Amino acid sequence: MDSALATTDPADLHAGQEHGHVSLPQHRHHFETVEQQREAGSFGMWLFLLTEIMFFGGMFLAYLLYRNWYYPAFVVASNQLSVRIGTINTMVLITSGFCMAIGVWAAEVRRRSLLVAMLVTTTLLGVLFLSLKYGEYHEKYELHHIPGNNFNISMFTNPAGYGIKEAPLPPDMAQKTQVFFFLYFAMTGMHALHMIIGLGILCWLISRARRGDFSAGYVAPVENFALYWHFIDVVWLFLYPLLYLINRHPMH
Amino acid sequence: MTDQATHAHLNDPEHAQHRIVTPLQYFFVYIIMLALTGLTCAAAFVDLKWANAVIAVGIACTQATIGALFFMHAAFQSRLIKLTIGAGVFVFLVMVTMTMSDYMSRSWGMW
Amino acid sequence: MSTAIGNTIVSLPDQSTAQLPKRHYINNEYGLLSWLLTEDHKRIALLYLFSVTFFFFIGGAFAGLIRLELLTPQPDLVAADTYNKFFTMHGLIMIFLFLVPSIPGVLGNFLIPLMIGAKDLAFPKLNLLSWYVYMAGGTLTLAALVLGGVDTGWTFTTPLSTHYLNTHVITAAMAIFITGFSSILTGINFIVTIHRMRCPGMTWFRMPLFLWSHYAASLLMVLGTPVLATTLVLVALERLFGIGIFDPAKGGDPLLFQHLFWFYSHPAVYIMILPGMGVVSEVISTFSRKRIFGYTAVAFSSVAIALFGFFVWEHHMFIMGVSSYSALVFSLLTMLVAVPSAIKIFNWAFTLQKGSITFETPMLYCFGFMGLFTIGGLTGVFLGSLGMDIHLTETYFVVAHFHFVMVGGGLMAFLAGIHFWWPKMTGRMYPETISKLAAVTTFIGFNLTFLPQFVLGYLGLPRRYAAYPPEFQVLNVLSTAGATVLGFGYMLPLLYLAWSLKYGAIAGSNPWQATGLEWQIASPPPTENFTEIPIMDHEVYDYEWLANKTKKEVTTVG
Numbered sequence: 001m002d003s004a005l006a007t008t009d010p011a012d013l014h015a016g017q018e019h020g021h022v023s024l025p026q027h028r029h030h031f032e033t034v035e036q037q038r039e040a041g042s043f044g045m046w047l048f049l050l051t052e053i054m055f056f057g058g059m060f061l062a063y064l065l066y067r068n069w070y071y072p073a074f075v076v077a078s079n080q081l082s083v084r085i086g087t088i089n090t091m092v093l094i095t096s097g098f099c100m101a102i103g104v105w106a107a108e109v110r111r112r113s114l115l116v117a118m119l120v121t122t123t124l125l126g127v128l129f130l131s132l133k134y135g136e137y138h139e140k141y142e143l144h145h146i147p148g149n150n151f152n153i154s155m156f157t158n159p160a161g162y163g164i165k166e167a168p169l170p171p172d173m174a175q176k177t178q179v180f181f182f183l184y185f186a187m188t189g190m191h192a193l194h195m196i197i198g199l200g201i202l203c204w205l206i207s208r209a210r211r212g213d214f215s216a217g218y219v220a221p222v223e224n225f226a227l228y229w230h231f232i233d234v235v236w237l238f239l240y241p242l243l244y245l246i247n248r249h250p251m252h
Numbered sequence: 253m254t255d256q257a258t259h260a261h262l263n264d265p266e267h268a269q270h271r272i273v274t275p276l277q278y279f280f281v282y283i284i285m286l287a288l289t290g291l292t293c294a295a296a297f298v299d300l301k302w303a304n305a306v307i308a309v310g311i312a313c314t315q316a317t318i319g320a321l322f323f324m325h326a327a328f329q330s331r332l333i334k335l336t337i338g339a340g341v342f343v344f345l346v347m348v349t350m351t352m353s354d355y356m357s358r359s360w361g362m363w
Numbered sequence: 364m365s366t367a368i369g370n371t372i373v374s375l376p377d378q379s380t381a382q383l384p385k386r387h388y389i390n391n392e393y394g395l396l397s398w399l400l401t402e403d404h405k406r407i408a409l410l411y412l413f414s415v416t417f418f419f420f421i422g423g424a425f426a427g428l429i430r431l432e433l434l435t436p437q438p439d440l441v442a443a444d445t446y447n448k449f450f451t452m453h454g455l456i457m458i459f460l461f462l463v464p465s466i467p468g469v470l471g472n473f474l475i476p477l478m479i480g481a482k483d484l485a486f487p488k489l490n491l492l493s494w495y496v497y498m499a500g501g502t503l504t505l506a507a508l509v510l511g512g513v514d515t516g517w518t519f520t521t522p523l524s525t526h527y528l529n530t531h532v533i534t535a536a537m538a539i540f541i542t543g544f545s546s547i548l549t550g551i552n553f554i555v556t557i558h559r560m561r562c563p564g565m566t567w568f569r570m571p572l573f574l575w576s577h578y579a580a581s582l583l584m585v586l587g588t589p590v591l592a593t594t595l596v597l598v599a600l601e602r603l604f605g606i607g608i609f610d611p612a613k614g615g616d617p618l619l620f621q622h623l624f625w626f627y628s629h630p631a632v633y634i635m636i637l638p639g640m641g642v643v644s645e646v647i648s649t650f651s652r653k654r655i656f657g658y659t660a661v662a663f664s665s666v667a668i669a670l671f672g673f674f675v676w677e678h679h680m681f682i683m684g685v686s687s688y689s690a691l692v693f694s695l696l697t698m699l700v701a702v703p704s705a706i707k708i709f710n711w712a713f714t715l716q717k718g719s720i721t722f723e724t725p726m727l728y729c730f731g732f733m734g735l736f737t738i739g740g741l742t743g744v745f746l747g748s749l750g751m752d753i754h755l756t757e758t759y760f761v762v763a764h765f766h767f768v769m770v771g772g773g774l775m776a777f778l779a780g781i782h783f784w785w786p787k788m789t790g791r792m793y794p795e796t797i798s799k800l801a802a803v804t805t806f807i808g809f810n811l812t813f814l815p816q817f818v819l820g821y822l823g824l825p826r827r828y829a830a831y832p833p834e835f836q837v838l839n840v841l842s843t844a845g846a847t848v849l850g851f852g853y854m855l856p857l858l859y860l861a862w863s864l865k866y867g868a869i870a871g872s873n874p875w876q877a878t879g880l881e882w883q884i885a886s887p888p889p890t891e892n893f894t895e896i897p898i899m900d901h902e903v904y905d906y907e908w909l910a911n912k913t914k915k916e917v918t919t920v921g
């Protein structure tokens with residue numbers, strides 16, 4: 001669906017200003033001007049991001065509720081996530097967003113090779129993020145911290161036995177760490193899914209950018225995709241403190 | 253026709269003139285974002301009681317705003333686009349506050 | 364002047380000389396692929412028309428089975444759990460595959476570009492995609508049905524849906540998840556189109572009210588539907604992996620599911636009813652030959668309904684153990700939503716006052732709408748008040764209430780709109796006498812079906828049971844008899860509208876002498892809608908403008 005929005009081809013302003021009514025290949029007949037087409041495309045993209053806010057919103061609401069109910073479990077469970085990987089991943093995502101922004105600039109000033117380079121860097125950083133994320137997931141899998149029937153709470157009832165400096169949780173509260181881990185997997189998983197979709201679109205954009213499709217004044221697909229990519233970054237900017245940094249100072 | 257269009261846009265809440273942000277500006281934004289990430293991470297390791305959560309969410313909101321305004325060009329968009337973003341945030345907040353109003357008033361004082 | 368207008372306008376044009384245009388959007392291209400791959404909003408509207416009609420009759424068949432089972436107090440037609448599957452399927456299909464997409468998908472798609480003077484919606488490919496997504500969701504729903512059904516009720520209530528049932532909950536949840544995306548895409552498309560594609564002179568306050576109401580409904584689709592999507596994903600995950608988000612045994616909260624579900628599903632009622640209100644505004648203005656009284660109030664009341672719609676969902680949860688303080692607030696806000704709806708009803712009534720009213724079929728359906736929706740809305744106020752709700756909720760009173768709103772309101776408006784714009788969509792008139800008969804039959808059948816259910820509910824008969832105490836049989840038999848009449852009333856349009864495709868009188872471009880831009884072009888419209896982009900140089904619902912225009916045409920052409 002994202003690709004559908006990105007492909008609905010609004011055209012570029014410069015082209016419109018410079019060429020007036022000359023019909024461009026990307027100009028679709030039902031729009032009066034390319035300007036109108038471009039504005040329609042970006043407005044549509046923003047509306048789509050609006051639905052994404054609400055889509056993630058439901059999970060943020062669940063997080064807020066359960067964090068208040070099961071604060072001790074959330075703290076201990078959150079402390080089992082690696083701050084280092086989380087912070088690195090945040091920086092990776094911000095950098096990829098920066099590259100994407102430069103990519104949009106490159107398209108607007110019509111520098112093809114810079115655009116391709118930036119899109120490729122964005123993609124690589126996205127892949128790096130996902131591989132780090134995979135490493136984190138894998139560790140949780142080995143520790144039986146994936147919610148479900150195999151979930152194991154012994155690390156939270158007996159942290160000393162695992163060499164963890166946390167106060168042991170009573171069994172019923174330890175059970176609630178499962179809620180944290182579910183939210184962790186649901187939210188980061190949804191986020192990762194959006195990234196995977198984004199990477200797919202990026203590959204398509206790269207192949208088109210190499211042909212020079214976006215360096216002749218027609219930047220709308222790059223621009224709209226950038227909105228999507230930045231939005232995913234913004235979601236992560238909330239996930240990072242909420243999931244990794246609940247309470248990193250010793251509590252007791 | 254182009255001239256007319258440009259003039260009409262100046263006061264029109266539904267349209268905005270297109271603006272290109274320079275790489276240097278992007279770079280400043282990028283540095284600020286990284287700095288804020290470092291700050292939020294560092295703040296989490298200091299015991300500030302309830303203020304920890306407020307700072308974390310506050311910094312995240314700041315980052316999101318900066319990201320939306322500059323990386324996503326919302327600052328240079330029409331009022332319509334700004335209103336659209338505002339509507340999303342507003343409805344999300346309605347969902348959160350109205351739901352939490354139920355949970356919080358169910359057990360006064362236990363929150 | 365006024366008499367002149369009276370004469371010119373009330374006498375409808377002579378249709379005996381009307382001709383079909385040589386080329387229009389239907390005969391522009393031939394072959395199945397020209398329909399399946401079309402990007403023309405008018406053709407996509409017809410695709411929607413066929414598919415929502417198909418699903419309507421499937422959902423209707425389940426309604427028939429439910430009523431048949433309830434003819435006798437014992438569960439003798441089907442077993443109780445089969446009965447549960449019947450009403451679940453009835454609800455899912457009617458709500459998500461009929462009421463939500465019906466008016467926007469068919470009439471909205473067809474009319475929005477025509478009414479604002481555009482060549483198409485802003486994103487034609489997205490529009491086609493939304494139909495395919497809808498069909499995918501519909502197919503998956505039918506798959507859930509064929510594989511053995513699902514018996515959660517359309518509300519997917521946890522923990523029933525997550526822990527206690529062995530039916531195809533995940534298939535059904537995914538079907539609704541997918542269907543939701545269709546409505547998101549439609550909503551995005553409408554909002555962008557209304558903002559970006561209006562023809563010169565078409566200011567916001569020159570837009571027909573149909574557009575205002577679709578705009579408001581689209582806002583709800585865009586902002587509400589994603590929450591339902593999240594919720595259904597969580598239900599599916601809970602069922603698949605037992606992750607505990609809604610499971611009290613693991614620390615989850617079933618009430619959180621209710622909050623999330625109703626956060627969408629209350630606004631969903633307005634997604635179903637707001638477009639219908641737009642239809643009613645157009646029809647009432649046309650057949651009263653008057654500008655809608657209080658145009659601005661009606662326009663803003665649509666937006667107000669959309670806005671307030673997000674503040675009231677907890678009224679579905681009053682007996683579920685929510686906080687009494689918050690219930691108080693939600694109850695108050697629920698009462699407030701009645702205000703913008705009442706504004707509409709009153710303004711329509713004032714439009715009728717001193718209008719040159721005629722009673723064509725769409726107008727009859729609209730009168731049906733006004734009466735039935737008012738009853739539905741007022742009983743909603745009963746249910747919104749905290750004390751009454753404890754007695755009435757989960758009884759047949761609720762069933763009757765929302766059928767008055769959604770069937771008496773939404774479906775009546777859909778039929779009004781289909782009849783009203785049928786000449787525009789097909790170029791041919793429907794047969795007037797038999798269609799009036801159908802409208803009256805529907806109205807009588809509807810009341811016979813659902814008025815007894817108010818009584819049943821007030822007497823305490825709970826909903827969703829296959830069996831009931833014998834003393835309730837008389838009212839149930841009445842209701843089933845009414846359902847038979849109602850079913851007959853719905854079959855009639857299917858038959859005579861199909862008949863009219865070939866044998867109906869040729870309509871001409873503006874058979875009702877309506878003022879909308881869509882009526883100023885040929886029927887059926889050409890593929891590109893307008894040969895040149897129109898300029899809206901008059902106010903909306905300006906019947907004097909139309910009279911002058913018609914006079915001029917007569918002198919120049921004649």
Ligand SMILES: [Cu+2]
Nearest residue numbers: 629676678679
């Ligand atoms: Cu409701």
